[in-house]
Amino acid sequence: MSTYDNVIEVFSEAGDVKHMEYTFEQRRAEGMKADTKTFCCLVRGYGNAPVFHKIISTVQLAGKLEIPENTTFCNAVIFACAKAEDTTEIRWREYLREGKISRANPILLLTLSWCLTER
Numbered sequence: 001m002s003t004y005d006n007v008i009e010v011f012s013e014a015g016d017v018k019h020m021e022y023t024f025e026q027r028r029a030e031g032m033k034a035d036t037k038t039f040c041c042l043v044r045g046y047g048n049a050p051v052f053h054k055i056i057s058t059v060q061l062a063g064k065l066e067i068p069e070n071t072t073f074c075n076a077v078i079f080a081c082a083k084a085e086d087t088t089e090i091r092w093r094e095y096l097r098e099g100k101i102s103r104a105n106p107i108l109l110l111t112l113s114w115c116l117t118e119r
Contacts, residue, residue: 016045034065036069040075
């Protein structure tokens, strides 16, 4: 599993969304479950690209798959917010208001609040 995470991380750092997603899908096709590290790499990669709507959908998928939204995950979200600076505030407010992002995790909510207020 860590080999897939390492490859995803390399593509993530380069902002190479195509290969990052391909590697993620290969991992899933082999029946390997993703973890927090995988999702951190994906979120950071979408921030590096920047592909804002994919950041949102990845956070949503992490919630559906019950991936722990720990401090590392929240830091990846903050990083992605900083990279997608032109639409962050508007989009996060919209997604929170519409309930597209889980409100169950207080750490993630604090992270999103930071993204909205610290700009």
